[in-house]
Amino acid sequence: MNDIVRKNKEELLEIARHLRLDILEMTSKAGSGHPSSSWSSVELVSALYFGGILRYRPDEPLWPERDRFIMSKGHAAPLLYAALSKAGYFPREALWTLREVGSPVQGHPIQGMMPGVEATTGSLGQGLSLGVGHVLGGRLAEQKYSVFVLLGDGECEAGQIWEAAMAAAHFKAGNLIAMIDYNKFQETGPISREIALEPLADKWRSFGWTVHEVNGHEIDEVIAMLTLARQLEATGKPQFIIAHTIKGKGVSFVEADFTFHGRALNPEQAALAKEELNGTR
Amino acid sequence: MELGKKAGLKQCDQPLRNIFGDALLDVARANEKVVVLDGDLGNSTKAEYVRHEFPERFFNIGIAESNLVGVGAGLAGAGFYPFITSFSSFLLCNAYDQIRLAVAMSEIDATVIGSHGGITLGKDGPTQMGIEDLALMGGLPTFTIIVPSDPASMHAAVKAAPTIKGPVFIRSSRVPMPYIYPMENTPWEVGKANVVREGKDLTIIGCGMMVSAGLDAAAMLAEEGIEARVVDLHTIRPMDRETITAAAKETGAVVVAEEHLLHGGVGSNVARIIAESAPVPMQFVGLRDVYVESGDPNDLVKKYNLTSDDIFAAAKKAFEAKKES
Numbered sequence: 245m246n247d248i249v250r251k252n253k254e255e256l257l258e259i260a261r262h263l264r265l266d267i268l269e270m271t272s273k274a275g276s277g278h279p280s281s282s283w284s285s286v287e288l289v290s291a292l293y294f295g296g297i298l299r300y301r302p303d304e305p306l307w308p309e310r311d312r313f314i315m316s317k318g319h320a321a322p323l324l325y326a327a328l329s330k331a332g333y334f335p336r337e338a339l340w341t342l343r344e345v346g347s348p349v350q351g352h353p354i355q356g357m358m359p360g361v362e363a364t365t366g367s368l369g370q371g372l373s374l375g376v377g378h379v380l381g382g383r384l385a386e387q388k389y390s391v392f393v394l395l396g397d398g399e400c401e402a403g404q405i406w407e408a409a410m411a412a413a414h415f416k417a418g419n420l421i422a423m424i425d426y427n428k429f430q431e432t433g434p435i436s437r438e439i440a441l442e443p444l445a446d447k448w449r450s451f452g453w454t455v456h457e458v459n460g461h462e463i464d465e466v467i468a469m470l471t472l473a474r475q476l477e478a479t480g481k482p483q484f485i486i487a488h489t490i491k492g493k494g495v496s497f498v499e500a501d502f503t504f505h506g507r508a509l510n511p512e513q514a515a516l517a518k519e520e521l522n523g524t525r
Numbered sequence: 526m527e528l529g530k531k532a533g534l535k536q537c538d539q540p541l542r543n544i545f546g547d548a549l550l551d552v553a554r555a556n557e558k559v560v561v562l563d564g565d566l567g568n569s570t571k572a573e574y575v576r577h578e579f580p581e582r583f584f585n586i587g588i589a590e591s592n593l594v595g596v597g598a599g600l601a602g603a604g605f606y607p608f609i610t611s612f613s614s615f616l617l618c619n620a621y622d623q624i625r626l627a628v629a630m631s632e633i634d635a636t637v638i639g640s641h642g643g644i645t646l647g648k649d650g651p652t653q654m655g656i657e658d659l660a661l662m663g664g665l666p667t668f669t670i671i672v673p674s675d676p677a678s679m680h681a682a683v684k685a686a687p688t689i690k691g692p693v694f695i696r697s698s699r700v701p702m703p704y705i706y707p708m709e710n711t712p713w714e715v716g717k718a719n720v721v722r723e724g725k726d727l728t729i730i731g732c733g734m735m736v737s738a739g740l741d742a743a744a745m746l747a748e749e750g751i752e753a754r755v756v757d758l759h760t761i762r763p764m765d766r767e768t769i770t771a772a773a774k775e776t777g778a779v780v781v782a783e784e785h786l787l788h789g790g791v792g793s794n795v796a797r798i799i800a801e802s803a804p805v806p807m808q809f810v811g812l813r814d815v816y817v818e819s820g821d822p823n824d825l826v827k828k829y830n831l832t833s834d835d836i837f838a839a840a841k842k843a844f845e846a847k848k849e850s
Contacts, residue, residue: 373596404591
């Protein structure tokens with residue numbers, strides 16, 4: 245059984261485009277959600293599921309040896325659901341029930357409600373600790389999996405992130421690979437204006453991590469960086485990838501306006517966005 | 526502490542936390558999937574007993590309760606059964622949201638141990654005391670909440686925890702509690718309150734050390750010809766509606782005693798059940814909107830009205846109200 249999906253670049257670009265369209269449709273239909281935060285992470289998540297990085301079995305979501313992916317920035321739930329659906333965890337129709345009463349497709353991910361969702365997130369700052377736990381458990385169970393955590397930049401203001409960062413280095417969690425979707429905006433404004441993260445790379449290095457930087461929208465570069473990070477697992481140092489991204493990537497007028505955080509596009513905007521995303525499928 | 530003396534209970538020379546440590550070690554020996562997480566208080570909670578024998582399954586995450594809970598939940602995701610241990614106050618107050626998302630909402634199989642519950646840790650003072658832990662746990666709907674009342678029931682609860690579906694909270698304590706039950710074949714079933722003394726005139730419902738105190742009060746009441754039923758409400762959720770309702774109907778008056786704030790505590794939940802099913806006169810023994818101070822536990826329980834004398838007085842009031850109604 246092949247547990248890795250490795251698409252070529254052309255296919256990956258098409259997958260990324262489809263995911264953006266799904267996110268648009270999901271949040272527009274729901275009338276709420278976080279499209280811009282989801283769009284900024286599309287290449288990062290596509291690289292993991294379709295770029296030959298994660299080992300997973302959609303028909304056996306709790307396969308003990310699976311690589312873990314924890315979406316710590318839980319507001320990017322639409323992206324997570326869209327990617328899981330495309331990976332084969334559940335039928336695409338479920339996406340259109342996002343945020344509806346009676347649907348397991350919750351506004352933020354709830355572990356156990358949808359296959360493939362590894363963690364309950366949405367109250368920010370919590371995912372990295374879970375990643376450390378999965379690493380310790382994998383070690384104890386003598387399993388070889390890797391643990392990937394996608395962090396938002398704003399949530400790195402939370403103390404728990406740094407508690408987990410310290411613990412990961414202490415426990416020599418070389419197979420813990422955290423990526424930050426560094427789109428430079430949190431809900432209320434530019435991070436540099438609100439609560440600045442810089443010098444971000446120095447902070448993580450000083451906590452004992454190996455730090456890499458990448459353009460988070462160049463999918464082949466992202467895949468290369470994830471591959472490198474995985475090769476460095478034996479160093480025993482946890483790996484941190486700073487992925488420079490653009491909030492709202494793919495739709496020009498959303499990229500230009502950070503206030504789209506936490507709101508869906510209205511029907512006119514959605515039609516424009518669909519056009520920009522070349523939405524003929 | 527003179528817990529259980531009037532009732533003639535056999536004293537235990539070890540604090541309940543030591544009993545917890547023994548029980549945890551037993552469970553770790555029996556089940557290799559059990560892992561223990563510590564917030565750098567293993568020598569106080571006695572979770573460290575496991576560290577000595579199974580260092581590879583013991584993780585001191587340090588003084589970082591949020592991370593402690595998250596790492597524990599991650600270990601559950603990796604197929605292990607975590608016991609996440611610290612002081613009740615620090616764990617719940619520091620990491621409530623982490624417990625809410627990663628444990629309660631995710632409905633993982635895990636046990637949270639809140640040690641040093643109540644005020645009887647004594648001299649370390651109110652910063653360390655867990656007087657709000659049961660109210661906080663009450664706000665997490667998927668949790669089974671357990672408050673053992675003696676060494677045997679602590680063993681039974683810790684042993685049962687990994688067999689319970691979903692998350693479990695067990696309160697531990699720094700004081701010794703006398704034996705209410707035999708250590709072998711302990712009559713203890715999660716969610717099933719134990720009638721530890723029969724009586725027809727009123728019922729004293731307690732948890733933790735207040736069960737022994739309640740038995741002492743019942744002995745005092747007996748001297749006045751009042752026969753009190755005493756119920757060990759060891760499982761706070763799911764609460765044993767049947768036993769509580771039967772007690773209210775059959776004895777006609779109820780006292781609830783807890784080493785906890787009355788606001789949001791056990792008594793308010795028992796009262797809800799009784800109000801819905803069989804309203805009778807009730808009295809409550811517990812902390813009344815106050816932070817306790819440092820002091821010897823014997824002095825504290827007297828000053829803050831958590832003794833068998835206080836239960837006795839409350840029982841007399843409830844009994845009088847029953848006669849008048």
